[in-house]
Amino acid sequence: MRRRETRLFSYPVTHSTDTKFIVGGALAVTSPERRPPDNHDADTTKSEGKSENEHNQNDMTSDGDTIPAPLDDPASENEIEPDGGNNPQPHTVRLELTDEPGQLLAALQPIAENGGNLLSIFHERGNLTPRGRIPVEVDLECPPDRFDIIVDALRAEDVNVIQAGAERYAEEVIVMLIGDLVETDLSDTLERIEECGSVSVADVALSAPEGRDDVSSARLRLATRAGRTADAIAAVRDVVADKQLHIIEPLTEEAI
Amino acid sequence: MADPQSRTTGKRLAVVGAGAVGGAVVDLASEYGHTITAFADSTSAAIDPNGIDTDAVLTRKDETGTVGESDSSVAVDATYDVLIEATPTTLGDAQPGFSHLRTALERDRDVVLANKGPVAERYADVQQVLHDSDGSLRFEATVGGAIPVLSTLEDISPAQVTAVRGVLNGTANFILSRMATEGINYEHVLAEAQDLGVAEADPAFDVEGTDAALKCVILANVLSTDNREYTLADATVDGITNIPGSALELAAEEGRTIRLVGEATPTGVHVGPRLIPQNTALAVTGTRNIVQLETTNAGQLNLSGRGAGGPETASAILADVSRL
Numbered sequence: 001m002r003r004r005e006t007r008l009f010s011y012p013v014t015h016s017t018d019t020k021f022i023v024g025g026a027l028a029v030t031s032p033e034r035r036p037p038d039n040h041d042a043d044t045t046k047s048e049g050k051s052e053n054e055h056n057q058n059d060m061t062s063d064g065d066t067i068p069a070p071l072d073d074p075a076s077e078n079e080i081e082p083d084g085g086n087n088p089q090p091h092t093v094r095l096e097l098t099d100e101p102g103q104l105l106a107a108l109q110p111i112a113e114n115g116g117n118l119l120s121i122f123h124e125r126g127n128l129t130p131r132g133r134i135p136v137e138v139d140l141e142c143p144p145d146r147f148d149i150i151v152d153a154l155r156a157e158d159v160n161v162i163q164a165g166a167e168r169y170a171e172e173v174i175v176m177l178i179g180d181l182v183e184t185d186l187s188d189t190l191e192r193i194e195e196c197g198s199v200s201v202a203d204v205a206l207s208a209p210e211g212r213d214d215v216s217s218a219r220l221r222l223a224t225r226a227g228r229t230a231d232a233i234a235a236v237r238d239v240v241a242d243k244q245l246h247i248i249e250p251l252t253e254e255a256i
Numbered sequence: 257m258a259d260p261q262s263r264t265t266g267k268r269l270a271v272v273g274a275g276a277v278g279g280a281v282v283d284l285a286s287e288y289g290h291t292i293t294a295f296a297d298s299t300s301a302a303i304d305p306n307g308i309d310t311d312a313v314l315t316r317k318d319e320t321g322t323v324g325e326s327d328s329s330v331a332v333d334a335t336y337d338v339l340i341e342a343t344p345t346t347l348g349d350a351q352p353g354f355s356h357l358r359t360a361l362e363r364d365r366d367v368v369l370a371n372k373g374p375v376a377e378r379y380a381d382v383q384q385v386l387h388d389s390d391g392s393l394r395f396e397a398t399v400g401g402a403i404p405v406l407s408t409l410e411d412i413s414p415a416q417v418t419a420v421r422g423v424l425n426g427t428a429n430f431i432l433s434r435m436a437t438e439g440i441n442y443e444h445v446l447a448e449a450q451d452l453g454v455a456e457a458d459p460a461f462d463v464e465g466t467d468a469a470l471k472c473v474i475l476a477n478v479l480s481t482d483n484r485e486y487t488l489a490d491a492t493v494d495g496i497t498n499i500p501g502s503a504l505e506l507a508a509e510e511g512r513t514i515r516l517v518g519e520a521t522p523t524g525v526h527v528g529p530r531l532i533p534q535n536t537a538l539a540v541t542g543t544r545n546i547v548q549l550e551t552t553n554a555g556q557l558n559l560s561g562r563g564a565g566g567p568e569t570a571s572a573i574l575a576d577v578s579r580l
Contacts, residue, residue, distance in 0.1 A: 178499060207506050215500050217502040217505075218506070248530065249530060251531070
């Protein structure tokens with residue numbers, strides 16, 4: 001049975017960091033799970049959608065799970081393959097849907113039919129994209145060579161794919177920054193760190209017990225691309241050196 | 257009063273340097289079956305080819321500040337089998353430690369170093385002098401105090417060790433662990449450490465990372481498979497003086513702490529504060545040291561213990577004497 005988790009909640013389409021500065025005490029800055037700017041070709045094809053009835057005629061179990069159609073590859077007929085394939089990797093697809101019945105189901109169908117395992121769906125009802133549609137973020141896993149097939153299938157069904165890429169931020173690392181963090185514009189520091197492209201600042205905690213009169217400390221949880229942690233830390237190192245801040249780096253995982 | 261019988265057993269040792277380490281070697285030598293034939297501080301020396309009266313000499317040092325009537329410089333030319341070089345570590349030309357070492361090796365005597373200078377700053381010169389001598393050189397005490405780091409490396413074979421890292425300065429570790437547990441700032445803990453004798457009046461050598469870096473440089477020299485020589489100038493060094501208590505608090509919220517970690521890897525020598533998980537092997541507390549070896553076939557080895565102190569370091573020196 002496919003694992004299917006549907007979480008419905010809203011967050012702004014244009015990412016913003018909710019920041020509260022409390023000089024003289026601890027400060028926590030938490031941003032929602034951030035996604036990188038779209039660096040894939042945005043498909044502006046209008047989604048025409050299908051009626052709900054059309055999809056209800058497809059394979060739906062009583063609990064709503066979708067049964068994938070068999071793959072056409074004859075070699076796979078006699079092989080038992082787990083959901084998402086034998087070497088699944090997480091991917092995120094960002095779609096935009098018109099606010100009509102059956103749109104979400106129409107979008108999920110090509111994923112399931114092409115061997116993708118749905119992990120979660122963020123159906124952002126209440127938020128609208130600039131084109132007035134509803135953004136939906138789908139996390140799925142599948143073998144690397146099947147991801148493009150899934151994206152093509154979505155587009156073939158006229159689903160508007162506004163972003164598709166392998167899960168970019170697969171690893172997490174914590175670093176500390178020390179120095180005049182407020183005076184040197186912490187927001188700018190974080191933005192410059194993210195500008196390096198291989199890192200997203202997932203969470204920040206700032207402690208400035210002496211207010212602006214003394215050095216402060218910040219703990220950054222960085223989400224980095226798989227295998228790119230060293231690059232991400234190097235990027236942070238460059239930014240903090242430029243601002244005459246200090247970084248305390250973690251030891252590599254195998255060291256501890 | 258030393259046992260007269262012990263004066264004729266084991267090896268004859270000349271100890272140069274009368275600080276905590278040199279004094280402890282003199283004090284403990286008879287326990288290991290060795291005889292002290294010369295003992296020098298910076299201004300004076302006690303010489304007796306048949307063995308000096310160690311208790312009397314140490315008492316004199318405590319009371320008068322000198323160890324004997326002879327000139328300090330004669331100790332390296334005295335009668336001995338092994339020279340114990342325990343003068344303070346100096347950077348650059350590593351003098352006078354290097355000259356002491358050279359004099360002994362040119363006389364085809366063995367040398368045991370507690371002084372890090374010669375093997376951290378002039379490793380190639382030391383190897384050259386050693387090459388031309390029938391004497392041997394050991395320097396276990398220069399890295400990790402009582403912890404048998406270099407002998408373990410030797411046993412494993414440096415070619416089988418891919419990296420070494422560790423917490424190698426007890427003073428810095430004492431300060432960081434007190435800051436973490438007590439939530440107090442660097443300056444307060446440093447003052448406490450100085451009161452306790454854990455930190456020197458001038459703590460720069462320890463808290464700025466120089467001492468740990470010298471140890472890592474020595475490890476890099478031992479591990480070097482292509483005859484590349486490392487010196488302190490090849491190390492990137494960052495100390496702990498700018499770490500506020502708030503950084504340790506923030507680290508603790510995520511189950512982490514900060515330690516001054518030194519690393520000697522094929523990419524070089526690095527010393528600096530690092531974020532590490534609490535309750536892991538590297539997160540030693542107080543003045544304790546730890547050295548972690550990454551090996552090709554044996555996986556990770558952790559060697560932990562007292563990284564400084566007179567008797568502790570003397571035990572490493574006397575173990576080296578036994579290995580000669």
